[in-house]
Amino acid sequence: MTTMEKSDFFKNLKVVDLIFEVVDARCPYTSRSPEVQSLIRGKESILILNKADLADPRVTRKWVEFFTTRGEEALPINTLLREGFGAVKKILSLRAADLNKVLKEKGRLKRDLRVAVLGIPNTGKSSFLNALLGKRAVKSGDRPGVTRGPQWVHLRGRISVLDTPGLLFPQLKDEDAIFRLAFTRAIDPDQQDMIHLSEKLLQFLNDRYPSALTKLGLGKGQPLTLESVAQVKNFLSSQGGYDLQRAAVFLFAACRKGKLGPLSLETPDDVQ
Ligand SMILES: Nc1nc2c(ncn2[C@@H]2O[C@H](COP(=O)(O)OP(=O)(O)O)[C@@H](O)[C@H]2O)c(=O)[nH]1
Ligand SMILES: [Mg+2]
Incomplete structure:
Protein backbone atom coordinates (compact mmCIF):
# COMPACT_ATOMS: atom_id res chain seq x y z
CA MET A 1 0.00 0.00 0.00
CA THR A 2 1.17 3.49 -0.73
CA THR A 3 1.11 6.05 2.04
CA MET A 4 -1.99 7.56 0.46
CA GLU A 5 -3.83 4.26 0.36
CA LYS A 6 -2.68 3.51 3.88
CA SER A 7 -4.11 6.70 5.30
CA ASP A 8 -7.35 6.05 3.37
CA PHE A 9 -7.56 2.63 4.91
CA PHE A 10 -7.17 3.99 8.41
CA LYS A 11 -9.75 6.70 7.73
CA ASN A 12 -12.21 3.95 6.80
CA LEU A 13 -11.30 2.05 9.92
CA LYS A 14 -13.20 4.60 11.98
CA VAL A 15 -16.52 3.31 10.67
CA VAL A 16 -15.63 -0.39 10.82
CA ASP A 17 -17.63 -2.65 13.17
CA LEU A 18 -15.55 -5.83 13.02
CA ILE A 19 -11.88 -6.42 12.33
CA PHE A 20 -10.14 -9.59 11.21
CA GLU A 21 -6.57 -9.44 12.43
CA VAL A 22 -4.63 -11.93 10.30
CA VAL A 23 -1.60 -13.51 11.95
CA ASP A 24 0.64 -16.45 11.07
CA ALA A 25 -0.51 -19.59 12.91
CA ARG A 26 3.16 -20.63 13.32
CA CYS A 27 3.83 -17.61 15.55
CA PRO A 28 0.47 -16.03 16.37
CA TYR A 29 1.91 -13.96 19.21
CA THR A 30 4.96 -12.51 17.48
CA SER A 31 3.06 -11.87 14.24
CA ARG A 32 0.62 -9.54 15.97
CA SER A 33 1.35 -5.88 15.62
CA PRO A 34 1.37 -3.79 18.78
CA GLU A 35 -0.27 -1.05 16.67
CA VAL A 36 -3.48 -3.05 16.56
CA GLN A 37 -4.52 -2.39 20.12
CA SER A 38 -4.68 1.37 19.68
CA LEU A 39 -6.28 1.12 16.22
CA ILE A 40 -9.14 -1.13 17.17
CA ARG A 41 -10.02 0.39 20.49
CA GLY A 42 -13.65 -0.30 21.22
CA LYS A 43 -14.19 -2.47 18.15
CA GLU A 44 -14.57 -6.18 18.02
CA SER A 45 -11.60 -7.97 16.54
CA ILE A 46 -11.16 -11.60 15.66
CA LEU A 47 -7.79 -13.22 15.36
CA ILE A 48 -7.32 -15.26 12.19
CA LEU A 49 -4.57 -17.85 12.73
CA ASN A 50 -3.86 -18.22 9.02
CA LYS A 51 -1.59 -20.81 7.37
CA ALA A 52 -2.76 -23.31 9.98
CA ASP A 53 -1.74 -26.00 7.47
CA LEU A 54 1.91 -25.05 8.05
CA ALA A 55 1.63 -25.06 11.85
CA ASP A 56 1.76 -27.91 14.35
CA PRO A 57 -1.93 -28.68 15.06
CA ARG A 58 -1.25 -29.54 18.72
CA VAL A 59 0.34 -26.16 19.28
CA THR A 60 -2.39 -24.36 17.34
CA ARG A 61 -4.98 -25.85 19.72
CA LYS A 62 -2.96 -24.48 22.65
CA TRP A 63 -2.91 -21.05 21.06
CA VAL A 64 -6.67 -21.04 20.56
CA GLU A 65 -7.02 -21.94 24.24
CA PHE A 66 -4.51 -19.23 25.20
CA PHE A 67 -6.39 -16.49 23.35
CA THR A 68 -9.80 -17.75 24.47
CA THR A 69 -8.67 -17.61 28.10
CA ARG A 70 -7.74 -13.99 27.50
CA GLY A 71 -11.19 -13.21 26.17
CA GLU A 72 -10.20 -13.12 22.51
CA GLU A 73 -11.68 -15.10 19.67
CA ALA A 74 -9.12 -16.99 17.55
CA LEU A 75 -9.88 -19.07 14.46
CA PRO A 76 -7.36 -21.37 12.76
CA ILE A 77 -7.70 -21.05 8.97
CA ASN A 78 -6.12 -22.52 5.87
CA THR A 79 -6.89 -19.96 3.23
CA LEU A 80 -5.45 -22.01 0.37
CA LEU A 81 -7.94 -24.85 0.98
CA ARG A 82 -10.64 -22.54 2.42
CA GLU A 83 -10.55 -24.53 5.66
CA GLY A 84 -12.12 -22.80 8.63
CA PHE A 85 -14.22 -20.37 6.58
CA GLY A 86 -17.47 -21.82 7.90
CA ALA A 87 -16.66 -20.29 11.30
CA VAL A 88 -15.78 -16.95 9.68
CA LYS A 89 -19.04 -16.79 7.74
CA LYS A 90 -21.01 -17.77 10.83
CA ILE A 91 -19.48 -14.94 12.86
CA LEU A 92 -20.24 -12.47 10.06
CA SER A 93 -23.89 -13.40 9.81
CA LEU A 94 -24.36 -13.45 13.60
CA ARG A 95 -22.76 -10.01 13.99
CA ALA A 96 -24.74 -8.55 11.10
CA ALA A 97 -27.95 -9.85 12.69
CA ASP A 98 -26.95 -8.48 16.13
CA LEU A 99 -26.13 -5.07 14.69
CA ASN A 100 -29.45 -4.77 12.91
CA LYS A 101 -31.38 -5.97 15.93
CA VAL A 102 -29.81 -3.17 17.99
CA LEU A 103 -30.47 -0.61 15.23
CA LYS A 104 -34.09 -1.70 15.03
CA GLU A 105 -34.53 -1.41 18.79
CA LYS A 106 -33.22 2.13 18.56
CA GLY A 107 -35.63 2.84 15.74
CA ARG A 108 -32.82 3.34 13.26
CA LEU A 109 -32.41 2.20 9.65
CA LYS A 110 -30.84 -1.10 8.75
CA ARG A 111 -27.28 -1.05 7.47
CA ASP A 112 -24.42 -3.39 6.55
CA LEU A 113 -21.95 -4.70 9.11
CA ARG A 114 -18.64 -3.12 8.09
CA VAL A 115 -15.64 -5.43 8.13
CA ALA A 116 -11.91 -4.84 7.57
CA VAL A 117 -8.84 -7.07 7.41
CA LEU A 118 -5.42 -6.10 8.72
CA GLY A 119 -2.09 -7.54 9.77
CA ILE A 120 1.69 -7.54 9.24
CA PRO A 121 3.30 -8.52 5.88
CA ASN A 122 2.91 -12.01 4.41
CA THR A 123 0.37 -13.36 6.89
CA GLY A 124 -2.05 -13.95 4.00
CA LYS A 125 -4.21 -10.83 4.35
CA SER A 126 -4.85 -10.49 0.61
CA SER A 127 -5.53 -14.22 0.17
CA PHE A 128 -7.91 -14.20 3.13
CA LEU A 129 -9.68 -11.13 1.82
CA ASN A 130 -10.10 -12.63 -1.64
CA ALA A 131 -11.48 -15.80 -0.09
CA LEU A 132 -13.98 -13.70 1.84
CA LEU A 133 -15.02 -11.76 -1.22
CA GLY A 134 -15.25 -14.90 -3.34
CA LYS A 135 -16.30 -14.23 -6.92
CA ARG A 136 -17.15 -10.61 -6.23
CA ALA A 137 -13.97 -9.58 -7.98
CA VAL A 138 -12.43 -6.44 -6.64
CA LYS A 139 -12.44 -3.89 -9.43
CA SER A 140 -9.30 -1.94 -10.05
CA GLY A 141 -9.40 1.76 -10.92
CA ASP A 142 -11.54 2.72 -13.92
CA ARG A 143 -8.63 4.32 -15.66
CA PRO A 144 -5.13 2.83 -15.68
CA GLY A 145 -2.67 4.68 -13.49
CA VAL A 146 -5.37 6.23 -11.37
CA THR A 147 -4.95 5.37 -7.74
CA ARG A 148 -8.09 4.80 -5.84
CA GLY A 149 -8.61 4.37 -2.14
CA PRO A 150 -10.05 1.29 -0.51
CA GLN A 151 -13.65 0.58 -1.46
CA TRP A 152 -16.50 -1.22 0.22
CA VAL A 153 -17.62 -4.47 -1.34
CA HIS A 154 -21.14 -5.51 -0.47
CA LEU A 155 -21.75 -9.17 0.35
CA ARG A 156 -25.04 -10.94 0.88
CA GLY A 157 -26.55 -10.84 4.36
CA ARG A 158 -25.92 -7.19 5.22
CA ILE A 159 -22.13 -7.37 5.20
CA SER A 160 -19.65 -4.97 3.59
CA VAL A 161 -15.94 -5.64 3.41
CA LEU A 162 -13.17 -3.13 2.76
CA ASP A 163 -11.40 -4.38 -0.37
CA THR A 164 -7.84 -3.50 0.71
CA PRO A 165 -6.19 -4.96 3.80
CA GLY A 166 -4.49 -2.70 6.32
CA LEU A 167 -0.75 -3.16 6.56
CA LEU A 168 0.83 -2.99 9.99
CA PHE A 169 4.43 -3.22 11.11
CA PRO A 170 5.74 -6.14 13.12
CA GLN A 171 7.58 -5.55 16.35
CA LEU A 172 11.19 -6.74 16.27
CA LYS A 173 11.26 -7.24 19.99
CA ASP A 174 14.23 -9.58 20.33
N1 LIG B 1 0.29 -22.65 3.12
C1 LIG B 1 -0.47 -21.56 3.12
N2 LIG B 1 -0.09 -20.48 2.40
C2 LIG B 1 -0.87 -19.38 2.42
C3 LIG B 1 -2.08 -19.33 3.15
N3 LIG B 1 -2.63 -18.10 2.96
C4 LIG B 1 -1.78 -17.42 2.16
N4 LIG B 1 -0.71 -18.18 1.82
C5 LIG B 1 0.44 -17.80 0.99
O1 LIG B 1 1.20 -16.82 1.69
C6 LIG B 1 1.77 -15.88 0.79
C7 LIG B 1 1.40 -14.48 1.19
O2 LIG B 1 0.01 -14.28 1.02
P1 LIG B 1 -0.63 -12.84 0.80
O3 LIG B 1 -2.11 -13.02 0.79
O4 LIG B 1 -0.01 -12.16 -0.35
O5 LIG B 1 -0.16 -12.13 2.16
P2 LIG B 1 -0.25 -10.58 2.58
O6 LIG B 1 1.11 -10.01 2.36
O7 LIG B 1 -0.56 -10.62 4.04
O8 LIG B 1 -1.33 -9.94 1.78
C8 LIG B 1 1.26 -16.26 -0.60
O9 LIG B 1 2.25 -17.02 -1.23
C9 LIG B 1 0.02 -17.11 -0.30
O10 LIG B 1 -0.24 -18.06 -1.31
C10 LIG B 1 -2.49 -20.50 3.89
O11 LIG B 1 -3.52 -20.56 4.57
N5 LIG B 1 -1.63 -21.57 3.83
MG1 LIG C 1 -1.17 -8.39 0.37
Missing part, protein backbone atom coordinates in the same frame (compact mmCIF):
# COMPACT_ATOMS: atom_id res chain seq x y z
CA GLU A 175 16.27 -12.17 18.42
CA ASP A 176 13.59 -14.82 18.75
CA ALA A 177 11.02 -12.46 17.24
CA ILE A 178 13.38 -11.60 14.36
CA PHE A 179 13.95 -15.31 13.70
CA ARG A 180 10.22 -16.06 13.65
CA LEU A 181 9.38 -13.07 11.46
CA ALA A 182 12.19 -13.83 9.02
CA PHE A 183 11.15 -17.47 8.79
CA THR A 184 7.56 -16.49 8.00
CA ARG A 185 8.80 -13.67 5.75
CA ALA A 186 7.11 -10.83 7.56
CA ILE A 187 10.59 -9.33 7.29
CA ASP A 188 13.19 -10.00 4.63
CA PRO A 189 15.66 -12.68 5.82
CA ASP A 190 18.29 -11.32 3.41
CA GLN A 191 18.45 -8.13 5.44
CA GLN A 192 19.47 -10.15 8.49
CA ASP A 193 22.63 -11.91 9.58
CA MET A 194 21.97 -15.26 7.86
CA ILE A 195 24.54 -17.23 9.83
CA HIS A 196 22.99 -16.07 13.04
CA LEU A 197 19.44 -16.75 11.79
CA SER A 198 20.31 -20.24 10.57
CA GLU A 199 22.06 -21.09 13.80
CA LYS A 200 18.90 -20.06 15.64
CA LEU A 201 16.89 -22.22 13.26
CA LEU A 202 19.12 -25.25 13.91
CA GLN A 203 18.98 -24.70 17.64
CA PHE A 204 15.18 -24.43 17.45
CA LEU A 205 14.76 -27.55 15.30
CA ASN A 206 17.20 -29.66 17.32
CA ASP A 207 15.29 -28.65 20.40
CA ARG A 208 11.66 -28.90 19.22
CA TYR A 209 11.50 -30.97 16.04
CA PRO A 210 14.66 -33.12 15.96
CA SER A 211 13.18 -35.66 13.55
CA ALA A 212 12.15 -32.93 11.08
CA LEU A 213 15.80 -32.26 10.27
CA THR A 214 16.31 -35.78 8.97
CA LYS A 215 13.81 -34.95 6.19
CA LEU A 216 16.38 -32.63 4.66
CA GLY A 217 18.61 -35.61 3.89
CA LEU A 218 21.70 -33.76 5.05
CA GLY A 219 23.57 -36.60 6.71
CA LYS A 220 22.87 -38.69 9.74
CA GLY A 221 25.37 -37.06 12.04
CA GLN A 222 23.18 -35.35 14.66
CA PRO A 223 23.04 -32.62 15.67
CA LEU A 224 23.28 -30.84 12.33
CA THR A 225 25.55 -27.79 12.27
CA LEU A 226 26.30 -25.18 9.58
CA GLU A 227 29.72 -26.86 9.22
CA SER A 228 28.15 -30.24 8.56
CA VAL A 229 25.66 -28.74 6.07
CA ALA A 230 28.54 -27.05 4.20
CA GLN A 231 30.43 -30.33 4.28
CA VAL A 232 27.57 -32.43 2.89
CA LYS A 233 26.80 -29.82 0.21
CA ASN A 234 30.47 -29.26 -0.46
CA PHE A 235 30.16 -25.50 -0.03
CA LEU A 236 33.81 -24.44 0.02
CA SER A 237 35.09 -20.98 0.81
CA SER A 238 37.59 -19.33 -1.51
CA GLN A 239 39.76 -18.64 1.52
CA GLY A 240 39.81 -22.35 2.32
CA GLY A 241 37.51 -24.14 4.73
CA TYR A 242 33.73 -24.23 4.45
CA ASP A 243 31.44 -21.47 3.22
CA LEU A 244 29.16 -21.09 6.24
CA GLN A 245 27.33 -18.10 4.76
CA ARG A 246 26.26 -20.19 1.79
CA ALA A 247 25.31 -23.10 4.05
CA ALA A 248 23.22 -20.72 6.16
CA VAL A 249 21.34 -19.28 3.18
CA PHE A 250 20.76 -22.78 1.79
CA LEU A 251 19.54 -24.23 5.07
CA PHE A 252 17.17 -21.36 5.85
CA ALA A 253 15.62 -21.52 2.39
CA ALA A 254 15.34 -25.33 2.46
CA CYS A 255 13.54 -25.27 5.81
CA ARG A 256 11.21 -22.48 4.75
CA LYS A 257 9.99 -24.44 1.75
CA GLY A 258 7.87 -26.63 4.02
CA LYS A 259 9.86 -29.83 3.48
CA LEU A 260 10.05 -30.26 7.24
CA GLY A 261 6.32 -30.72 7.63
CA PRO A 262 4.09 -28.59 9.82
CA LEU A 263 5.85 -26.81 12.67
CA SER A 264 5.09 -24.06 15.13
CA LEU A 265 7.75 -21.50 15.93
CA GLU A 266 6.39 -20.54 19.33
CA THR A 267 4.04 -21.93 21.96
CA PRO A 268 2.08 -20.09 24.66
CA ASP A 269 4.76 -21.24 27.16
CA ASP A 270 7.37 -19.23 25.23
CA VAL A 271 5.58 -15.94 25.73
CA GLN A 272 4.17 -16.17 29.24
